[in-house]
Each structure stands twice: as C-alpha cells, then as structure tokens.
Amino acid sequence: MPSYAAGKRAAPGGHKLSSNENPFDPLPSVLAVIQSAATQIHRYPDPAAGELVAALAHKYAVQPAEIVVGTGSVALCGQLVSIVAEAGDEVVFSWPSFEAYPIVCGIAGATAVPVPLNSAYATDMPATIAAVTPNTKVVFVCTPNNPTGTIVSHADVERLLAAVSPEVLVVIDEAYVEFVDDSAAVDALSLFRQYQNVVVLRTFSKAYGLAGLRVGYALAHPGIAAALRKTSIPFGVSTIAADAAVASLAAESELLARVETLCQRREQVCEALRAQGWQFPDPQGNFIWLPTGEKTMRMADFLAEEGIVVRPFPGVGMRITIAENSANMVLIAALSQLKSEVWD
Numbered sequence: 512m513p514s515y516a517a518g519k520r521a522a523p524g525g526h527k528l529s530s531n532e533n534p535f536d537p538l539p540s541v542l543a544v545i546q547s548a549a550t551q552i553h554r555y556p557d558p559a560a561g562e563l564v565a566a567l568a569h570k571y572a573v574q575p576a577e578i579v580v581g582t583g584s585v586a587l588c589g590q591l592v593s594i595v596a597e598a599g600d601e602v603v604f605s606w607p608s609f610e611a612y613p614i615v616c617g618i619a620g621a622t623a624v625p626v627p628l629n630s631a632y633a634t635d636m637p638a639t640i641a642a643v644t645p646n647t648k649v650v651f652v653c654t655p656n657n658p659t660g661t662i663v664s665h666a667d668v669e670r671l672l673a674a675v676s677p678e679v680l681v682v683i684d685e686a687y688v689e690f691v692d693d694s695a696a697v698d699a700l701s702l703f704r705q706y707q708n709v710v711v712l713r714t715f716s717k718a719y720g721l722a723g724l725r726v727g728y729a730l731a732h733p734g735i736a737a738a739l740r741k742t743s744i745p746f747g748v749s750t751i752a753a754d755a756a757v758a759s760l761a762a763e764s765e766l767l768a769r770v771e772t773l774c775q776r777r778e779q780v781c782e783a784l785r786a787q788g789w790q791f792p793d794p795q796g797n798f799i800w801l802p803t804g805e806k807t808m809r810m811a812d813f814l815a816e817e818g819i820v821v822r823p824f825p826g827v828g829m830r831i832t833i834a835e836n837s838a839n840m841v842l843i844a845a846l847s848q849l850k851s852e853v854w855d
C-alpha cells in the first residue's frame with residue numbers, strides 16, 4: 512500500500528507551497544470562537560455535531576439527515592469505500608489524482624482502478640466509464656482534480672451517471688470548488704438532488720482555511736449518510752473544529768473575498784508563467800500543475816534552494832500552491848531562471 516506523502520515543510524524564511532493550504536491567518540472572529548471552545552476541552556464534543564450539521568443543511572437547503580461531518584473529507588473518502596467495497600470489489604478514479612484514493616482502497620481490501628488522465632491532464636470520462644465493471648462499487652470524480660487543477664464538466668458527470676448502475680456510488684470530491692470559475696464545471700448539488708447514488712464531499716480545509724482543525728463533510732442520501740455516521744470514529748470532530756466551522760460559515764463573505772483574492776493571484780501567476788513560455792492546464796483550484804516530467808525532481812530541488820517548497824510527483828510534474836504575494840513573486844522569478852537553465 513502506498514503511504515500518504517504530506518507536503519514538505521519550508522525552511523525558516525521559505526514558503527510552503529506544497530499542501531494547498533490557505534495562506535491567510537485565521538479570521539479574528541473564528542479565533543475568538545476557538546478560544547472560547549478551548550475552555551471546554553475536558554468535555555467530549557457533541558457526537559452529532561448538531562449545530563454544524565444544521566448550519567450546513569441550511570446552507571444547502573437539504574435535510575440534516577443528508578449531511579455527515581468527518582475528520583476532514585479524507586476520512587469520509589475512506590468511510591465511503593469501506594462501507595461498500597471489500598476484497599474483489601473495484602474503485603475507479605482518475606490518475607494522477609488525490610493520493611488518498613488508492614490508500615483507502617488498500618485499507619478496505621478493494622482493488623484500485625486508476626484511469627490515466629487525458630492529454631489535457633483532465634479526467635478521461637470515456638475511459639473512466641469503460642473502466643467500470645460489475646465489480647465497481649465506487650467512482651471518485653475529483654473536480655478540480657488534485658494535483659492537475661482541471662475540472663470535470665457537468666456533461667461528463669451526467670454521462671457517467673447515465674452509464675453506471677444506480678448501485679455504484681459516484682463520489683464527487685469538491686475540495687476546491689470555491690476556487691472554480693469555469694462555468695462548464697459540474698454542478699454537483701443539482702446532480703445530488705437528481706441521483707440517489709451521488710455523494711458530494713467538501714471541506715473546510717482549503718477555501719475556509721481550517722486545515723489544521725480537520726473538518727469536512729458529505730452530502731449523502733439518508734441511507735448512505737446513516738452508514739457514514741455508523742463508520743465514523745466517535746467524537747471525531749472536536750468542539751473546537753465544529754464551532755470554528757460554524758463561525759466560518761457565519762463569516763463566509765469575508766472568507767470568499769479571500770478566495771477571490773487567491774483566484775486573482777492565480778491569474779497573475781498564470782500570466783507570468785505563460786509569458787515565460789511554460790505550458791500547463793488552466794488551474795481551477797488554489798494551485799498550479801506544471802507537467803515537468805523527468806526534470807521534476809531537479810526542478811523541485813532548485814526551487815527548494817530558492818526557499819520554495821512544491822509538491823513534486825517524480826517523473827510526472829509538480830503541484831504548486833498559490834499563496835502569499837511574496838511567495839508567488841519568488842516562485843515566478845525562480846521559474847524564469849529554471850526555464851532557461853533546466854527546462855529549455
């Protein structure tokens with residue numbers, strides 16, 4: 512089984528662009544709630560995270576029975592596979608994609624069926640549909656795809672749903688949905704309302720800046736939602752995490768303004784890199800994918816010397832998080848040097 516490779520830390524003075532974290536400090540209103548919740552850490556949290564579930568049900572206009580919170584949405588990925596798949600069953604996903612998918616398959620004893628991305632570094636939907644067999648229990652649709660930043664279109668997910676049996680769970684992993692500005696991207700919520708086998712995963716880790724508190728959630732139909740609750744680690748979402756998530760929903764406009772800023776920075780970095788001659792897919796998350804192939808590790812080492820820690824995929828490419836302006840400027844300068852010295 513593969514091990515999860517967490518993004519490396521940066522040396523002092525350097526920039527960690529390796530984990531798709533939000534570069535902004537926590538909002539004061541959220542910190543105040545965390546401080547207040549900290550006085551209750553001798554108590555177990557509400558096992559149902561009722562207040563957070565109610566706030567999310569309100570946000571999405573669904574029943575509380577259709578919301579399940581988890582210790583990051585990565586935990587929910589694992590639970591979904593464990594619920595429906597065992598030895599001999601198959602789980603289909605694009606590759607490269609979120610590294611947790613093959614790991615959660617291994618834990619469940621299920622067979623991972625990675626489907627190579629197409630030449631545009633995007634989900635190859637015809638190949639994904641062709642990879643589904645009578646043994647398939649789950650199809651993960653990661654949009655925008657981590658690490659390549661490409662979206663899956665609404666039409667493509669509709670094609671997938673038309674092709675698979677309603678017994679197959681189609682899990683739309685939208686960890687970066689708040690950063691999407693491409694109108695062709697899947698409207699997962701409308702498909703959730705239409706199809707009983709659609710599960711939508713979202714997280715407070717990226718756009719909402721709560722990666723360190725570990726809280727994500729699923730929109731799932733009541734039967735699947737009940738199974739998710741049964742397979743959760745009891746009290747997995749702490750009071751601090753749940754209260755911070757509720758406070759973040761209350762401060763959503765402030766947080767989404769930060770997302771907008773990050774999207775503008777993403778465009779600036781893209782423009783600068785394209786002007787340098789780099790070619791890469793249109794990024795729709797808070798990160799850029801550079802398909803650097805065999806030169807990936809050499810380039811990542813060079814960037815590390817400049818104080819920029821990226822997430823390299825040896826032999827394939829590197830994922831670079833959009834962060835502080837200062838980090839983005841160092842990145843642009845370093846990539847300009849790399850372009851002539853290593854790449855060309």
Ligand SMILES: *Cc1c(COP(=O)(O)O)cnc(C)c1O
Pocket residue numbers: 531582583584585586609653656657684686713714715716717722725726727
């Ligand atoms: C970051 C990420 C998640 C979940 O992160 P959590 O911190 O566990 O909520 C899920 N899917 C993808 C594709 C991600 O990149």
